[in-house]
Amino acid sequence: MIDPPVVLVARPKPKRMRYIVAGGLCAAAVLFLIVGGLSRNIVYFRTVSEGVTAHGKAPDDTGRLRLAGAVLTGSVERRPDGVTFVVTDGTTRARVLHHGDPPELFKDGAPVVCEGHFVKGDRAAVPTFDSDRIMIKHGAEYRPPSVDASK
Amino acid sequence: MTDAGYVIGGWTLTGVAIAGYVGRLWARSRRARRFLPPDEQGRSEWM
Amino acid sequence: MRVATGGPGKAAEFWARRGTIVLGGLTVASLAVLVVLGLFVSDPDYQQGDAVRLMYLHVPAAWIAYLAYGVTSLASALYLWKRTRSPAWDTLAGASAEIGVLFTGLTLVLGSLWGRPVWNVWWAWDARVVSTAVLFFLYLGYLALRRVPADPAVRARRSAIAALAAFVDVPVVHFSVEWWRTLHQKGSVFNRELNPTIQGNLAWALLSGVFAFTCLYLYLLERRYQLAVMEEAIEERALEAAIAERRAEADVPPVRVPS
Known part of the structure; x- marks a missing residue:
């Protein structure tokens, strides 16, 4: 067997x-x-300078991009269909025309990433950016409201 | 939804996930123990 | 039984008899402390308000994912190295990876729930979020690979190689916020300057979360390892029984199965 x-x-x-x-x-x-x-x-956003420079070279290009900067204090204007404001990275500015409600944490000085495209053919020094989504880019700083921000 | 909603949702979900996993381990261990003689049952202490 | 064949088995045996009980108690107590500190004691953040309370789970969950995959890699390397090879390392690697996948999934879901109120989006296609999702699927695939039937030695070997390959993504996830532009914030504790940027009772809540989840991980790992050992023993017995049956059918006196 x-x-x-x-x-x-x-x-x-x-x-x-x-x-x-x-x-x-x-x-x-x-x-x-x-x-x-x-x-x-992999490059999630462009700074305002990079975006405006690229737009200056090809003003008719309306490819989608994300533009990152801070909301210029005092520039926010509410509109019936959204909000306009100036976004800056310290050296360059762009005017953002956002359609829809801005996020809850949107305010003067907030670091934002706007998704959209530059207005076609806009050759102004501060070109207009048509945005349909605003994200807030937070820093990694956490503290209670009572602690002085200036330390 | 308010911030509190996201917070409560996230904490509840975490609790359910952890409890669910512990429960699954416990049930599988109990089942496994039935198929084994006492000297191969491993440690039965859970807490 | 596989546990008694050296490797981590003997040490685990010694510590775990008492360890499980102590660790279980410590886990429950520290999770209770986390709930108190995270939901009640901690102030809301100066920017994010109450949404920051999701960080106390999101960050520890991500830490456990790193830790679990680290243990999986270490165990896999010890299996591959001939001098330390023991099937127990393979068992440990699998047990740790399963917990890692659970916590990677939690990290992603909690991140999404946190992102909606503070970023204004559920999901961002940035390097941190996507590399974390990649981590989830890499180790989910590893768990699937482990279950593809094969000779135990072959299976352990290929699992170990796959685990080490998947671990490449862990530093990518961690440094993604330094290497690339992301929507995700940089590290607030293990950042480039090693300068924690979290203050006051928020820091204590985060610390208690990391401690509680570490205890929980060790507890789950021990329990999962025990279960794996028992299930392997059952498989072995089933195998022996099947072989004995075949031998009986073939009218051959039962012989000890070569291991």
């Missing part, structure tokens, strides 16, 4: 395909995130 081959009994493969598929889906998700998401957004 021949010994039954141990290997046959030892290796039941009931759910093999399921886990291979699951692993494949995870690999696909990783690829999608890196290629589809990250590669286009």
Whole structure:
């Protein structure tokens, strides 16, 4: 009588395909995130200077971009369909025309990232940027309201 | 939703996730113990 | 049983008998302290208000993800190194990775819930957020790979290699806020200047979160490891039984299974 081959009994493969598929889906998700998401957004925003300079070179280009800067104090004007304000990085300014309600933490001096595009053909020194989304870029500083900000 | 809503939502979700995981470990361990003789049951202390 | 074959088994055995009980108590107590400090004692942030309370879970969860994957990598390396090779390291690597995936998922969801009120978006396609999502899927894939049936030694070896490859993303996640422009803020504790930028009772709440989650991680790891050891023992017994059955069918007297 021949010994039954141990290997046959030892290796039941009931759910093999399921886990291979699951692993494949995870690999696909990783690829999608890196290629589809990250590669286009690795530079998440342009500073106002970079954005305005690029717009000056190609004023008819209305490609979407994110523009980062601080809300110039006193420049905020509420409108029925949104808000306008000046965004600055200290050296360069752009006027932002935002459609929709600004976020809760939007205020004078707030560091913002605006998503949208420059107005086509706008050759003004302070060009207008059409925005449909405002994000707030917070610093990593946390403190109770009572602590003096100037330290 | 107010800030409080996000905070309560996040903390509740964290609690449920942790409790759910502990519960799953506990149930699987209890089930596993039934298939094993006492000397192979590992440590049964949970707390 | 695999636990008794050296590696982390013996040390774990010694500490864990008492350790589990102490650690379990410490975990529950420190989580209670976190709830009190995080939800009640901590002041609202000067900018973010109450939304900052989500940080007390989000940051510790991210820390546990790093720690868990660090342990997985260390155990995987110790498995691959011939002098320290033990199946127990493989078991430990798998146990830690599962907890890591849980906490990476929590980090992402809590980050999203925090981002909506303070960034004004649920999700940002920035380097920090996307590399964290990549981390989640890398280790979820690792857990799937571990379950693809194969010879235990083959499976352990390829799992260890996959774990070490996936760990490359951990420093990418951590330094993403320094290397690239992101919407996500830079580190407030382990930043480039090593100058914590969190003050007052907010810092205590965050610290208690990190401590509580570290205790919780160690507790979960020990429990998950125990479970894995038992499930492996059951598998082994099932295997032996199946072999014995085949031998009986073949009318051969039962022989000890070579291990």
